Amino acid sequence: MTMTAQSCDSGTGPVGLRWETVCRLDRLQPGRGVAALLGGRQVALFRLPGAFGDEGADDVNSVVYAIDNIDPCSGAAVLSRGIVGDRNGQPVVASPIYKQAFSLLTGRCLDDPAQEVEVHKVRVVDGWIQVELS
């Protein structure tokens, strides 16, 4: 996951990293996820209201998270279909298969320390969501 720690503003970053444009931000409903197919990779994107209870969060205020879509506990590509929320203030998604919670910040599974998913950097440019991939 070291790649996600890198900062990068242009279309091409350090060796092997690039920003992939996915879709318009308004395709994502606040509080819910979607799946995206980026090359051979499935990514789950979640849009959370930026401010608390801010249902109509605009581009600036809403926060978008990206993690791998495949649930390591079941092997099914379903994390985008989980319910998002928070656990002790940390944004999480609960796998819809066996309900384990994954941190949207770190990808760690909060119910099974042996499991984690990859986290990807996300930015919104002119209303378009971009995900950083290797």
Place this chain on the structure above:
Amino acid sequence: MNTKTLVIVGHGMVGHRLVEAMRSRDEAGQWRIVVFGQESRPAYDRVSLSSYFEGASEGELSLVADDVRRDQAVELRLGARVVAVDRDAQTVRTASGQTRGYDTLVLATGSYPFVPPVPGRDLPGCFVYRTLDDLDAIRTAAEAAVARGDPGRRSGVVVGGGLLGLEAARALRLLGLSPHVVEIAPRLMPVQVDEGGGALLRRLVEDLDVAVRCGVSVQSIAKGPRGRGLVAALSDGIELDADVVVFSAGIRPFDQLARAMGLPVGERGGVLVNDYCRTADERIYAIGECAAIAVRGAVGGVGRTYGLVAPGYAMAEVVADRLLGGGATVTAADLDTSTKLKLLGVDVASFGDAHASTRGALEVVINDPVAGSYQKLVVSDDAKTLLGGILVGDASRYATLRSLMGSKLPADPVAMIAPGGVAVGADELPDSAQICSCNAVTKGTLRAAIAKGAHDVPALKACTKAGTTCGSCLPTLKLLLKQSGVTVSKAVCEHFACSRQELFQIVAGTGIQTFSELVARYGSGRGCDICKPAVASILASTGACGSHILDGEQATLQDTNDHFLANLQRNGTYSVIPRIPGGEITPEGLIAIGEIARDFKLYTKITGGQRIDMFGARVEQLPAIWRRLVDAGFESGHAYGKALRTVKSCVGTDWCRYGVQDSVSMAILLELRYRGLRSPHKLKSAVSGCARECAEARSKDFGVIATEAGWNLYVCGNGGFRPRHADLLAADLGTETLVRTIDRFLMFYIRTADRLQRTAPWLEAMEGGLDHLREVIMDDKLGICAELDAAMARHVAGYSDEWRGVLEDPVKLARFNSFVNAPGTPDPTVEFVDRRGQRVPVGYDRGSQRVLISGPTLQVAGK
């Protein structure tokens, strides 16, 4: 060390208590235990006998835990009647001729029912009320009577209006008979209550459709006209028709064995024992109902028998202590005959010197026939010390008053029993106060257990045995937990500190329509996968007519199944179940489902709920599949929701030779009425067209079984991990009353259950249980029935098919994509293999090797 042999004759509640006490205390393994039981069943809870007719199984009534069954030191010989004891040789002999030596013998033979010597008492249809075999026989006779074709009420006569007689009356009522109680004394329960209490008790019991005749005896029993049923002739010249006669006119100690071996017996029967239960033979003890025990100062005199379980348990504990070298004795307090019962739903309690037989005793009575409450205290001549009392109709003060017995009253006796008078809370009771009288558990013991970490009622029951016999002290246990500062958290999750029921009230009361407003005002954080679906369900139950569960923000709250209106399977695909009301489907419908499944390559399977499940649909296929299902006339089956699933049915009168009502039409009516109803958990139902019960209605949340006269309604059953038979809520209902009662039952459940609590545990947790439920939804005790009816009317009027709603709304349809940037591309991780000619997901071990349980080329015969 030599192992000694303890032989126990009798495996009833008390005999088994001795086994348990010995096994838990005999750490050194000094004793080997051999128990002879005359019945074919191991010890069961005789106190709760009539619950057998409310659906309690033999297993639930059993007192014998698995560890006892496996215990090598205990040998249980059932169906073995001991007929003789050779005191010199120290052996017992059974009816089949086996003999067994003992070092110590304990008689725990209990008692037998007394049947007055009236002519005809041996006729078929006459029973006693003592064992599960007796109950099975009564049930068979009652069912035969109910199943008979001729018109008229089916009735049962109960001879004896004591505690057991009223229990038997309740049992007959549960079996669908009209009970008639005949008591020779001038009032019901003459031992426990006085004239005033008896009068009120009679009125309350008669209000429950139990006919009562006091002050008369049964003179004879004869066969009825045309050989049907029986006729009981009473001493006042009245003749009562009866399909069943139950004798419950008292019990007699079973002391024949002791008499035969020459041991002294009491004046009114029972083996005479000293204050630690030893008979005249130092190697022989007697405990329980067969023992006439001599304890100084015991209420009711010295050398009498006790027909209650608590003194029996105390005797068992004392004998165990003695056999292991202790010096315990039975005390007068152990022989307390205080009783608190709920008979036919009427509270009756009697404690201490209830009949004021102490010299100079004064009686203070508050008799309120309007409120249906009779409260009497017996106090010493200076009106300061409490000696005993009788409570009928309202026994809520029992625990407090009983524990104050023998001590100074904290207030004027009238104030202690007056409505709105002095309330003595459990915190004011001394630690010595006995809270559970069945198991002699004091407040001090309970407080110690709570301090050691027993923080809920099941934990307290497990470590102290309190509340495990009659259960009347359970409210006090809860109170003690509360007062000890133990709060049982009912919080939904970290985001809401309140229970689901409280959330429901908040939403209903404030009219809040969104989760974000609810969590902002009454919760904290953003919510999670626990509270969001719970709130979604509440919003669906309280929301405006015609709203859709995927409208606006509500869509974000739904679990994946509700979000995609299909059931997620382990490989990320979904299964689809269209509604097939009552399990009735036309050939055209079957063909349509078959064609759709074939065209989308879906695996099909018949479900347990009489419908068809189609597996293997990918998210992006769901709208196309449903377009075709809706066009073929199908609608959502809500198999994905915490909602009504199915109402199964048998074929009923249209086809069946035995059916008595049209079960299919009723099932369809119910399924269409409650389709789409969101609830705390899934709801299942079934309708059977006759008592043969082919639809398995008693394993459902609400089940309907046809009778000649209408419909019997059973509630709160389920299959699954902890199967439970549904309880009979009401019998012989007409269609209108049946539907109204189910309406209220469902709405009351939806409003008051916890998150993911099915109807069975909801009922188990309900204070007052089935009687309370009946009072709320049939007698409108809480005055909420109009509200419940209105809520159901709104649901019925507001129903619309959820899938049609999606197909007609482009915004909702747009969510059914595989990928936001590649909407039509199938999920590449979904792979299938062939299984018996259909597609199933590849094996479990995804990432590495495919695991195939059987090869894809499995041949099916005939292919």
